[in-house]
Amino acid sequence: MSIDELAPKCGEWLKGSGPESDIVISSRIRLARNLADFPFIRKCSDTDRIEIENTLHKAVAKIDSWQERVEYVDVSDLSELDRQFLMERQLISREHSEGSGARSVAIDSSEQFSLMINEEDHLRIQVMQSGFDLHTSYDFIDQIDNLIEQNVNFAFHARLGYLTACPTNVGTGMRVSVMLHLPALVMTREIDRVLRSMTKINLAVRGLYGEGSQAMGDFYQISNQVTLGRSERDLIDQISEVVPVIIEYERNARAFLKQESRNELNDKVKRALGILNSAESISSEETMHLLSSVRMGVNLGILDNVQIPTINKLFIHTQPAHLQKLHGMELSSADRNAARAQHLRRSLQN
């Protein structure tokens, strides 16, 4: 499996199934781990980084059940386009993509998990799933963590738990993120109030591509900030209790729009599909915005000739690096806009 083979596919987490998948795009959990006998990344020599990679590769290679499943990609050896591609696909973080020095990622063939090596921490295990099912995701990542831990010593402190390069991750080293599609709350302008209440209970809100990214296409990621003093299950329970409240708000807002401004809503959704179906040139930002309306339209039964998995896939496949990989060459911004419009027309008219 090369990156070029990965391009036309789409990860399990985008298939649009699982609980509450009309609103919850995906559930993601990541664990930060460090080898006990190496410095953290900031103080690693080039030799240390290579040894860390070797140690972790060997530990993963000992896991028999993964032999056919996991593929390594040497991130330090990739072109900028390929790195951006992996980031758009959510298989590596922005930091991993833009970093320097020996670093790699092990990718599960169905894209249900990835292992980033030499990111901010020596190892970041990430599990992704379609829809809202954090307990299943945690069982899975816990199992992955145990399998790797059989073959290495992770830095652990009797009182502070798993030790991480940044004290904001110490303890469980766990970050749980739920990606939500909240177009109706944006339309009814209730979104700010909802998000403010999240930060009051120590949950962070981010855009599609993590820290510092904007909430493009009405996507919001809710995640925990606290990693110490609460167990993994506790942290998951907290998010599992809060997310349904937001889902309920979004459903109410959708029902309100359907009842109170049906014509406007229908018009917005159908116009969005009209533009996506016929534009000759379109930016990434406009695409996200319009796909968001179409997605809501399908979920509300306004449109019945488009499938949710198609739309989910388009959100990723119309990103700049994906588009260029699918096209098989690097494209200028203007050429990308034309290629994007063509890709959208073909995908939506099929």
Next chain:
Amino acid sequence: MQVNTMKCQHCEKPATFHITELTGNTPEELHLCEEHARMYLMQADQPEEPVPTIAGALAQHLKISQTAEELSSLDQESCPVCGITFYEFRHVGRLGCPHDYVHFEQELEPLIVNVHGSTAHVGKKPEQGSTDTDARTELIQLRKQMQDAIAKEDYEKASEMRDRINKINNE
């Protein structure tokens, strides 16, 4: 012809102060109005680079609770294993090795409480081996000594270090 009045970098007023900052690697030109120039000069002794919020939060906490002398001596304190100074940590917001949590335990505690509202882990523990891995930080030092010896072409010392590392790893 366009009238060449330079605007302040932070607002719409004309820039009347032109400052060339020489503290970084490359000289930096600043063009500011009187008000923003005053604000800039008043905080000029603060670090230039945008500090990550976590380090910023800690720096604030330390400034309130400690005198300038206390802070400056704390800043020079370094970890015996990885060599990171507290100053470096405050500026980049990232630690240098697992032993920093032991060496800077007291200094990190207010920050950890601030972020997590707690000082003790209650979650998962490693299934294998001892729960506290601080003893293994000896390997970080040995490995560094080995790399230094190789750089100096002192292969005898390097192989001695390699043997000690292997011995600990096989225990």
